[in-house]
Amino acid sequence: MIQWYRFSNSSNKGLYYTTYILLFLIIIAFLANLLLILFIFISCLIILLLHSYYFKIAGKGLDIVNVKQKSFLVIDNEGKWKIKIINNGMPILKASIIMTFDQSVLPKGFPYRINHGLVEITIPFIIWKNEEKEILIPVIGNKRGKSQIREITVRIPHLYGSGYVDLTYQHLINSQILVYPKRNPVHISDFVINNKQGLQDVKTSLFVDSMQPIGVRDYFSGDPFHHIHWKASAKMQTLQSKVFSPIASRGWLIILNISEHYSINARLEEMISQAAFIIDYALKEEIPFSFAVNVRSFGSTPFYYLQEGSGAKHRQAAFEFLTVLSFSSLLFPPIQMLSILKNEELPSVITFLGSETIETQKVLQEIAITGRSIFEVNNKGVLKQWKQKNIAV
Secondary structure, three states: OOOEEEEEEEOOOHHHHHHHHHHHHHHHHHHOOOHHHHHHHHHHHHHHHHHHHHHHHOOOOEEEOOOOEEEEEEOOOEEEEEEEEEEOOOOEEEEEEEEEEEOOEEEOOOOEEEEOOEEEEEEEEEEOOOEEEEEEEEEEEOOOEEEEEEEEEEEEEOOOOOEEEEEEEOOOOOEEEEEEOOOOOOEOOOOOOOOEEEEEEOOOOOEEEEEEEEEEEEOOOOOOHHHEOHHHHHHHOOOEEEEEEEEEEOOEEEEEEOEEOOEEOOOHHHHHHHHHHHHHHHHHOOOOEEEEEEEEOOOOOOEEEEEEEOOHHHHHHHHHHHHHOOOOOOEOOHHHHHHHHHOOOOOOEEEEEEOOOHHHHHHHHHHHHOOOEEEEEOOOOEEEEOOOOOOOO
């Protein structure tokens, strides 16, 4: 399989004509029996021929170790691109690597230029025969999004300034850096949720798991008769009541509607940053969450839907999706998304971000009637109880 596309760019034809001129001068010097001059002309010709031969084979045996890599940054944090090159061919001198990648990250300490959203950077390097070299390019998070290495070209200049040879890598580079969104603070300190019946362990709750006792305590007047632990009572010679684990339904469903009328909401970045803050809050408070966005998907649901989960890996899955959301994302009708979610086993708390229409409000009201608490983020960044609004048709 061909690794490189080879392109030779000769800026002048001086060397081409010089070869024929030297041949002509060698013939004259030979006929004139000028041995010293003949030796000089032959030496120059040999150097030119070796030079031409070198640039026909330079780069053969050069390979990039294409290892799949994915790293994560936040804006203004530092990371690095890592390129590993192996040369099993001729030494490559005075060469440079020209690399282009998406603008979500910018090089640190290297000059660069930006063209149509792609960053181009040139790095000089030398690699000898049978040498393995690792090139590290420090970068800094610039803006939310995914940055991938789009192209790598090794440029080998002609020794006499007559042009260069470009070797462009033909395969996809499996390296990418995801720059997570910023967190716009959402005021949640006054956010009071009454736990509902469920199966998740919590610190305090009105509900307990009567099937899983976790200990015993002294009997108090009013304890249910069937909660008495008879074996423990016989052993302790006093009545003992079973202690059960407090349980409740604590899950959140975070719904992000990025559409407004028939286009994407101009507040996309702000809403993404607020959703990221709420997800971080859920992780900190150990609250399981699910996440729905009205963007078309080819999974089990026609829109993006992250099933309920918890922990750092679950947060990472949500953040990876938030990272790649853009104004070119393919929208899914929000009313259809809510209608599908309405028939799911929804958690007790639903947080809605985005614009609303009369149709979406009707579905949200239908969900609220089932006993779910619906909250929304207002223009001041405060999470408050959702209420129906008067919206002009």
